[in-house]
Amino acid sequence: xxxxxxxxxxxxxxxxxxxxxxxxxxxxxxxxxxxxxxxxxxxxxxxxxxxxxxxxxxxxxxxxxxxxxxxxxxxxxxxxxxxxxxxxxxxxxxxxxxxxxxxxxxxxxxxxxxxxxxxxxxxxxxxxxxxxxxxxxxxxxxxxxxxxxxxxxxxxxxxxxxxxxxxxxxxxxxxxxxxxxxxxxxxxxxxxxxxxxxxxxxxxxxxxxxxxxxxxxxxxxxxxxxxxxxxxxxxxxxxxxxxxxxxxxxxxxxxxxxxxxxxxxxxxxxxxxxxxxxxxxxxxxxxxxxxxxxxxxxxxxxxxxxxxxxxxxxxxxxxxxxxxxxxxxxxxxxxxxxxxxxxxxxxxxxxxxxxxxxxxxxxxxxxxxxxxxxxxxxxxxxxxxxxxxxxxx
DNA sequence: TCTGGGGTCCTAGGACCC
DNA sequence: TCTGGGGTCCTAGGACCC
Numbered sequence: 415x416x417x418x419x420x421x422x423x424x425x426x427x428x429x430x431x432x433x434x435x436x437x438x439x440x441x442x443x444x445x446x447x448x449x450x451x452x453x454x455x456x457x458x459x460x461x462x463x464x465x466x467x468x469x470x471x472x473x474x475x476x477x478x479x480x481x482x483x484x485x486x487x488x489x490x491x492x493x494x495x496x497x498x499x500x501x502x503x504x505x506x507x508x509x510x511x512x513x514x515x516x517x518x519x520x521x522x523x524x525x526x527x528x529x530x531x532x533x534x535x536x537x538x539x540x541x542x543x544x545x546x547x548x549x550x551x552x553x554x555x556x557x558x559x560x561x562x563x564x565x566x567x568x569x570x571x572x573x574x575x576x577x578x579x580x581x582x583x584x585x586x587x588x589x590x591x592x593x594x595x596x597x598x599x600x601x602x603x604x605x606x607x608x609x610x611x612x613x614x615x616x617x618x619x620x621x622x623x624x625x626x627x628x629x630x631x632x633x634x635x636x637x638x639x640x641x642x643x644x645x646x647x648x649x650x651x652x653x654x655x656x657x658x659x660x661x662x663x664x665x666x667x668x669x670x671x672x673x674x675x676x677x678x679x680x681x682x683x684x685x686x687x688x689x690x691x692x693x694x695x696x697x698x699x700x701x702x703x704x705x706x707x708x709x710x711x712x713x714x715x716x717x718x719x720x721x722x723x724x725x726x727x728x729x730x731x732x733x734x735x736x737x738x739x740x741x742x743x744x745x746x747x748x749x750x751x752x753x754x755x756x757x758x759x760x761x762x763x764x765x766x767x768x769x770x771x772x773x774x775x776x777x778x779x780x781x782x783x784x785x786x787x788x789x790x791x792x793x794x795x796x797x798x799x800x801x802x803x804x805x806x807x
Numbered sequence: 808t809c810t811g812g813g814g815t816c817c818t819a820g821g822a823c824c825c
Numbered sequence: 826t827c828t829g830g831g832g833t834c835c836t837a838g839g840a841c842c843c
Contacts, residue, residue, distance in 0.1 A: 449843095469811095470811090477811095478809090478810080478811075479811055479812095480810070480811050480812090482811085482812095482843095495843075496810080496811080496843090497810090498808055498809060498810055498811095499811095500808075501808045501809080501810095502808095504808085505808095540842090540843085541814090541842075541843050542843075544843075620841085620842075621840085621841065622841085623840060623841050624840090624841090625839085625840060625841085626841090654817080656817085678814085679814085679815070679816095680814070680815085681813090681814090682812085682813070682814075683813085684811085684812060684813080685812095686811065686812085721835095723836095731809085731810070733838085733839095734837085734838090735836095735837070735838075736836085736837080737835090737836065737837080738835090738836085739834085739835065739836085775811080775812090777812090777813095
């Protein structure tokens with residue numbers, strides 16, 4: 415009664431194609447549209463349909479800050495994320511400005527993730543406003559139906575618009591999402607991947623930024639379809655391992671890198687001075703206060719650090735950094751501040767004997783984070799011996 | 808126009824060890 | 826005399842993402 419298993423190809427013959435992804439496994443990539451703005455509109459519905467910008471309000475004086483999020487009405491004026499706020503104010507004088515409220519956005523992001531858990535055991539967050547959700551569905555139409563339910567659910571129960579890309583790999587699902595914006599759904603079947611990608615600029619591939627784009631352009635490549643006509647080894651020679659992956663993707667066989675381990679790898683905090691700083695005393699003071707801030711937030715997260723780094727952004731916007739690994743994980747502000755000041759001093763003195771640029775932005779970073787699962791044993795862990803002067807107060 | 812504040816991953820050279 | 830080869834850790838820098 416039992417059917418024989420399908421015959422393997424004879425020894426020595428190459429497989430005709432790489433193993434196909436399981437046809438019932440789909441990835442839904444959810445991207446919340448104009449996320450910070452939409453979070454604000456939940457409590458300011460009267461602003462809906464008007465230009466709204468989340469960022470440092472120009473009414474509070476000149477700033478070196480940038481736009482964090484712009485409503486689609488504001489985008490019509492050329493306003494977009496990362497645009498200097500002063501310029502955005504000039505492009506779109508009628509915009510309503512709202513100062514960012516990150517705890518509010520974090521809370522909304524958690525609401526969305528917990529809703530997504532109704533649809534999949536696995537919710538892979540990629541940023542505050544993006545997450546991938548693997549689901550099982552017998553075919554593309556069934557996968558689309560799940561995406562429609564999620565989109566409807568997020569809008570009606572949380573009041574947030576989302577765009578969703580659907581594919582059998584994460585990277586194609588993400589690229590599909592970008593084309594679905596705003597508030598759309600885009601499905602790419604596995605056999606459509608190469609045709610879907612071919613007309614898109616190489617810049618549409620996650621991980622291809624201005625530098626990679628320029629290198630490819632030098633070789634006459636602007637679209638993903640053109641990329642597909644080159645040999646992996648050729649593109650690999652220009653771009654390393656990443657170049658080979660790009661060709662595989664262009665030919666319809668993207669490889670999804672495994673998700674990184676859970677838990678943060680680093681934590682940092684930085685400060686851009688209102689005006690560039692050229693004295694060590696000012697820098698030292700700022701390093702101490704950043705270190706204290708960072709130590710406090712690590713404490714709240716229950717994390718220890720195994721390495722410390724300091725980075726300067728100079729007045730010409732270039733960066734230098736120095737880091738040091740500790741012999742053992744530490745916690746608290748004192749060791750962090752001490753080492754950060756030492757590293758900062760090294761950077762500063764090297765710069766003084768070289769070019770003498772002033773500091774625009776100062777950043778203090780901790781790396782090699784580990785959970786503080788057990789407390790350091792301290793004297794307080796032992797009850798005072800009777801008659802001891804040690805007081806519990 | 809003059810560029811924030813977070814993060815992640817990759818590469819490459821030197822130190823060090825066997 | 827003529828100096829291997831491999832593995833891992835550390836550090837600095839670069840590119841990219843939201």
